Amino acid sequence: MSPTAPQKKVIVVGAGWAGLGATYQLAKQGYEVTLLEAGPQPGGLVAGWKTPGGRSVEAGIHGFWYPYNNIFSLVDELGIQPFTPYTRSSQYSPAGLEVESPLFQAMPYLPSPMGTFIYTQFKRLPLAERLSALPLLYAVVDFDNSDDAWKRYDGMSARELFKQYGVSEWLYRDAFEPMLLVGLFAPGEQCSAAAAIGMLYYFILAHQPDFDVRWCRGTVGEMIFRPWVERIEALGGKVLANKRVSDVQVEDNCVTGVVCSGVGDDETFAADAVIFSVGITGMKKIVAGSEALRNRTEFRDLQNLGGIDVLATRLWFDRKVEVPLPSNACFGFHQTTGWTFFDLNALQDEYKDEPGRVIEVDYYHANQLLPLGDEQVVTLPQKDLAG
Numbered sequence: 001m002s003p004t005a006p007q008k009k010v011i012v013v014g015a016g017w018a019g020l021g022a023t024y025q026l027a028k029q030g031y032e033v034t035l036l037e038a039g040p041q042p043g044g045l046v047a048g049w050k051t052p053g054g055r056s057v058e059a060g061i062h063g064f065w066y067p068y069n070n071i072f073s074l075v076d077e078l079g080i081q082p083f084t085p086y087t088r089s090s091q092y093s094p095a096g097l098e099v100e101s102p103l104f105q106a107m108p109y110l111p112s113p114m115g116t117f118i119y120t121q122f123k124r125l126p127l128a129e130r131l132s133a134l135p136l137l138y139a140v141v142d143f144d145n146s147d148d149a150w151k152r153y154d155g156m157s158a159r160e161l162f163k164q165y166g167v168s169e170w171l172y173r174d175a176f177e178p179m180l181l182v183g184l185f186a187p188g189e190q191c192s193a194a195a196a197i198g199m200l201y202y203f204i205l206a207h208q209p210d211f212d213v214r215w216c217r218g219t220v221g222e223m224i225f226r227p228w229v230e231r232i233e234a235l236g237g238k239v240l241a242n243k244r245v246s247d248v249q250v251e252d253n254c255v256t257g258v259v260c261s262g263v264g265d266d267e268t269f270a271a272d273a274v275i276f277s278v279g280i281t282g283m284k285k286i287v288a289g290s291e292a293l294r295n296r297t298e299f300r301d302l303q304n305l306g307g308i309d310v311l312a313t314r315l316w317f318d319r320k321v322e323v324p325l326p327s328n329a330c331f332g333f334h335q336t337t338g339w340t341f342f343d344l345n346a347l348q349d350e351y352k353d354e355p356g357r358v359i360e361v362d363y364y365h366a367n368q369l370l371p372l373g374d375e376q377v378v379t380l381p382q383k384d385l386a387g
């Protein structure tokens, strides 16, 4: 933008990772940018808050994998160090410990994906079963993330893909399905084969250390988003909470503003461009309530998409129950739902000195668990952890 050109006004809707990322980049480029968030503070799915007793909680815990270069450069730019070192992780089924992952970056490097296959310690799955995954490598190499590759693989479910490439039932049930449930939040029949291969490539196979993961040492809201919002504001961007966008204004096929409604009168913000960075459930609500968007097929078609529910719990035990590794994925306990648990005494500064173990238990694809009352929600992870 030339220094004399009038500044374009951009409104970004939704202050999660995506909205903050867009706002930050635009503010750095000199746009007049305002981020509108419906909630009381930025955060979205990683929002954190305090319980009435003053304990920090957040909407699930979030891992940062080795390939998250954009986030690692962001924290460098902000001059903060919010992360733990990389941690090892385990996988459990009702039969016990199934898999332990080493720190892949600490092992001698082998050509990809040999390191992943050789260093992952399977406790029960026989080698012959594991070798049945080899033909799948053809699809991983063939899938180059282009539009064509997406079209080729998107019409097929992940379940069909694994079957077609000869992956054994045992390997699918014990390794791939859990990966899909905790990685893409859905069982294989519901995931696109393209999304599944993309995930395998990005998180596991492209480079040996890709599966290594680290954690925020507190809530992401406090440790990353707060300094990030301060930086955005220092650059001239505005971040406004409690602003629920309900409609857009359009003239001559061009957007001219957004409308926020809530308690009291509607409020309007002028804009030359609008970026929606809300989840699909939020976007469907905006489209349903907006005449300008409802009249356009591309927005109406969004009604065909759906969100997936997740249940996040945090338990304070009265003593230090033993948890060998800080991050753990579990499968086979519930037919359609994967879950993970984390030792927060090991991961988060605030819980290091707690007398009892603090454990975060998160359930993915947990639609059927949402109607449970608080008491039932507490007994569910207790029972699963005991298992």
Ligand SMILES: Cc1cc2nc3c(=O)[nH]c(=O)nc-3n(C[C@H](O)[C@H](O)[C@H](O)COP(=O)(O)OP(=O)(O)OC[C@H]3O[C@@H](n4cnc5c(N)ncnc54)[C@H](O)[C@@H]3O)c2cc1C
Pocket (backbone or CB within 6 Å): 013, 014, 015, 016, 017, 018, 019, 036, 037, 038, 039, 042, 043, 044, 045, 046, 059, 060, 061, 062, 063, 064, 243, 244, 245, 246, 277, 278, 279, 282, 283, 286, 310, 311, 312, 362
């Ligand atoms: C339990 C759990 C564990 C996860 N674990 C991981 C992990 O380990 N690693 C990982 O990389 N990812 C993980 N994820 C996924 C990750 O959290 C999300 O992909 C990411 O937070 C999404 O960010 P976003 O900005 O796209 O959307 P969101 O975080 O959903 O932000 C959208 C924002 O839009 C706002 N909004 C909605 N409607 C309106 C409106 N009308 N007007 C104004 N604002 C509106 C919402 O309030 C929200 O703040 C996990 C998710 C969950 C739930």
